[in-house]
Amino acid sequence: MNRKQRVLIIDDEKANLKILSGVLKNDVEVMLAKNGELGFCKAVELKPDLILLDVIMPEVDGFEVIIKLKNDVRTCAIPVIFVTGELGVRQEEKGLELGACDYIQKPFHVEILKARVKLHLKMAKQRELLEKLANIDPLTTIANRRLYDQVFDIEWTRSIKEQTIFSLIVIDLDDFKKYNDFYGHAAGDLALEKVANAIANNLTRPRDFIARYGGEEFVALLPDTRSDCAFNIMQMCLKAVEDLELPHEASMDHEYLTVSLGGVSYLPIIESCQDTLLKLADDMLLQAKVNGKNQIVWQNCVKDD
Numbered sequence: 001m002n003r004k005q006r007v008l009i010i011d012d013e014k015a016n017l018k019i020l021s022g023v024l025k026n027d028v029e030v031m032l033a034k035n036g037e038l039g040f041c042k043a044v045e046l047k048p049d050l051i052l053l054d055v056i057m058p059e060v061d062g063f064e065v066i067i068k069l070k071n072d073v074r075t076c077a078i079p080v081i082f083v084t085g086e087l088g089v090r091q092e093e094k095g096l097e098l099g100a101c102d103y104i105q106k107p108f109h110v111e112i113l114k115a116r117v118k119l120h121l122k123m124a125k126q127r128e129l130l131e132k133l134a135n136i137d138p139l140t141t142i143a144n145r146r147l148y149d150q151v152f153d154i155e156w157t158r159s160i161k162e163q164t165i166f167s168l169i170v171i172d173l174d175d176f177k178k179y180n181d182f183y184g185h186a187a188g189d190l191a192l193e194k195v196a197n198a199i200a201n202n203l204t205r206p207r208d209f210i211a212r213y214g215g216e217e218f219v220a221l222l223p224d225t226r227s228d229c230a231f232n233i234m235q236m237c238l239k240a241v242e243d244l245e246l247p248h249e250a251s252m253d254h255e256y257l258t259v260s261l262g263g264v265s266y267l268p269i270i271e272s273c274q275d276t277l278l279k280l281a282d283d284m285l286l287q288a289k290v291n292g293k294n295q296i297v298w299q300n301c302v303k304d305d
């Protein structure tokens with residue numbers, strides 16, 4: 001079911017908050033903030049789809065609030081409409097230049113305000129959809145390489161800051177060329193989709209992340225995960241693929257389609273490089289292939305873990 005879109009109204013006048021929420025409350029979920037500082041905090045915490053912002057407020061005014069919103073990665077994409085009694089072309093120009101998507105002067109016409117809010121919410125939804133599509137691998141519907149790069153950067157930085165163990169797993173289908181050659185490319189696509197989902201179902205903690213890295217290779221990021229726990233997860237992934245029991249008659253060694261996994265657990269430091277971690281995991285994967293496939297090879301780089 002589609003959730004109601006959420007609009008945050010930031011205004012120091014109680015009467016204005018009441019009027020605006022009364023106008024919108026049937027169509028959207030309304031959230032209120034009675035000053036600029038609180039408004040910014042609510043925007044970070046509640047991630048509204050749209051913000052209606054007053055200009056003249058004591059202490060932090062609307063222009064300062066929008067500057068703060070647009071300079072913070074957590075809030076910069078939220079569209080902001082100024083709704084204000086601050087008249088004049090210069091003020092409107094300033095508001096738009098600071099990043100507002102619209103500027104509505106008071107007194108406003110209720111139907112026009114509703115129509116503009118509706119329009120900007122529709123555009124926000126389209127942007128969200130595009131963003132989602134840009135981050136998803138269409139075949140498997142798990143994250144793609146683009147999102148992987150972004151998440152890896154964020155989690156790596158956080159792990160350095162918090163000094164937590166980072167585990168990374170590379171997963172590759174075994175003898176997949178033979179599978180494609182034997183069953184056809186369409187069957188190969190279907191198998192890839194099933195394998196991706198079987199693996200993804202075993203990565204259930206909020207920060208676990210899996211992406212299709214390329215062709216028939218996946219990468220899982222397990223931030224704040226010690227090697228014993230990461231190894232358990234890898235075993236579950238290996239078994240989940242075996243349990244699919246996808247026949248692989250072209251394989252010399254295995255009755256069913258299998259995967260090999262290479263992994264590494266690492267305590268990141270500022271000088272260490274993300275690519276090193278991926279390279280180490282790749283080396284482990286290669287070892288798993290050389291050892292006979294359908295197995296895990298693991299390197300724990302954390303001392304005393």
Ligand SMILES: Nc1nc2c(ncn2[C@@H]2O[C@H](COP(=O)(O)OP(=O)(O)OP(=O)(O)O)[C@@H](O)[C@H]2O)c(=O)[nH]1
Pocket residue numbers: 139172173174175176177178180184185186187188189192214215216289293
């Ligand atoms: N059906 C399908 N096949 C793909 C896709 N992406 C990559 N492949 C195939 O995956 C196969 C990978 O072959 P190889 O790199 O030789 O690896 P492999 O046959 O799995 O051999 P090992 O890795 O040594 O087990 C190639 O035949 C690719 O065409 C895809 O999206 N769909």
